[in-house]
Amino acid sequence: MALESKLAPSENPPPFERAMIGQHPAIAKLRKLVERVATSEATVLITGESGTGKEVVAHTIHALSPRCRQPFVAVNCAAIPTELLESEMFGHERGAFTGAAAPRGGLLASADRGTIFLDEISEMPYVLQAKLLRVIEDGVVRPVGSDRASHIDVRVIAASNVDLPKAVQRGVFRADLFYRLQVIPIMIPPLRERRSDIPLLVTHFLERIRARNPDRDIQVSREAMVAMWSYDWPGNIRELENLIERMAILCDGSVIDISNLPENVVAVTRPVVPQIPESLGEDGLDLNQLVRDLEGRLINDALKQAGGNKQAAARLLGLKRTTFSAKLRRCGVIAIAADDNQKDSRQV
Ligand SMILES: Nc1ncnc2c1ncn2[C@@H]1O[C@H](COP(=O)(O)OP(=O)(O)O)[C@@H](O)[C@H]1O
Ligand SMILES: [Mg+2]
Structure with a gap:
């Protein structure tokens, strides 16, 4: 999907397209949790197999939150090449790298005051994980090639379909980030x-x-x-x-x-x-x-x-x-x- 389309701030959820359908007791429970979590500012980690509705849940949390009129920006960490992910997320200064003719704000900046949804978070390179932790803890964003940091106010919702604790054990995912993300863990059952x-x-x-x-x-x-x-x-x-x-x-x-x-x-x-x-x-x-x-x-x-x-x-x-x-x-x-x-x- 083109990045631009992911940048579009979402309105209230359009009927049908993002509805969370389901009456199974597990979904009723999930819905209650989502409603409760939405009113908080807590970081959320959604886990579940591919296609279970992780993005739908993330968007529902946003749509029910006080941030609902602000942007919802979805980033699929696995879909953006590693070497581009940092500048896509954090933005870059002019001349930061070959081809960076003009400075550019990143996806985090475009989600300011709203919600950023980081899908397939396990695919985020280790070095970027530390930068993300700073965003979550202090709201600090430093564009590539810049020595100035700016402050943003963004709510982070992450999702993963792989076992993050195992990734932590294997040393490919930062333990500190993992614990910071899973303040509220939400598990979606398979269909x-x-x-x-x-x-x-x-x-x-x-x-x-x-x-x-x-x-x-x-x-x-x-x-x-x-x-x-x-x-x-x-x-x-x-x-x-x-x-x-x-x-x-x-x-x-x-x-x-x-x-x-x-x-x-x-x-x-x-x-x-x-x-x-x-x-x-x-x-x-x-x-x-x-x-x-x-x-x-x-x-x-x-x-x-x-x-x-x-x-x-x-x-x-x-x-x-x-x-x-x-x-x-x-x-x-x-x-x-x-x-x-x-x-x-x-x-x-
Ligand atoms: N509870 C639900 N009710 C209706 N449609 C759903 C529900 N959960 C997911 N979908 C639909 O299924 C597809 C996959 O959902 P998505 O949130 O992208 O899954 P995941 O992020 O877990 O891979 C989307 O088209 C979404 O609209
Ligand atoms: Mg998805």
Whole structure:
């Protein structure tokens, strides 16, 4: 992405594009944390696999903070060549290096009074890490080739999809910076650990397509939704979002069916054996959540095996159809299981 576009100060979050969708208990908890953190000035370290929504969370914190009318500047530390990163971030004096014909303010200066989001912070070169620490601790910025430092007021939110403590152990990430960053640690779970949000996200992405293009009123068939529920989504929400966009373009009619889905999504057969942790661990566990996940998983397997027929799926689990339906709703699978009297409805 061009740097210039990253410099654009953000308005309040545009509807759809940056919304944080999700009702899974882990996301409800995350949302509360985000709301609380937003009002503070604390440095935040967001961790999570790629595509889980780290930038969305960072932007939400900014949008809910008193700095919301000031710039939000996102920098992907891995996308900018090492030798350029320092001048991009801190700016440079005229003649600081070959090609530096005019002085230039850096990304930090452009985020003054706002928020800077440093994505893939683990990729920041060791020497720059010390400079960043000074920004966080004293608000001091020294452009490349300058002996004058200026002061800025910027809130730092960092993100990483690698294990930073390990990077600290290996001596490639400064321990002092790590502790300074993770005043507030926020962990985003992978999508496969919050499967009940999949139908919601699918609906959200389809609505977004419809909002842009009212002619494209696309639905997802029940079987396709079950397949998407079962898939593990290594690329998380980004992968789901891209798939829906692609399917919406490629599918012939107005329904995304299982035959439209890529093979790797359909091919998954999830084990029926639930994953119960070997021991409770120090923090214990959330029994209700575990039971819900377990039920959701088995209900899905049954639905899949029964080709989406609820009556048959209930029989597979030794349940009455009404009990099965109630569980279905409780597990958040409601969206994929249209009522029996709308058996043929492909509505999501
Ligand atoms: N909770 C969510 N609700 C809706 N869309 C989301 C959510 N989380 C992430 N996305 C979308 O998924 C994509 C990846 O999100 P991003 O924040 O860039 O992930 P990361 O920074 O962790 O790689 C983006 O297009 C974003 O809009
Ligand atoms: Mg990202």
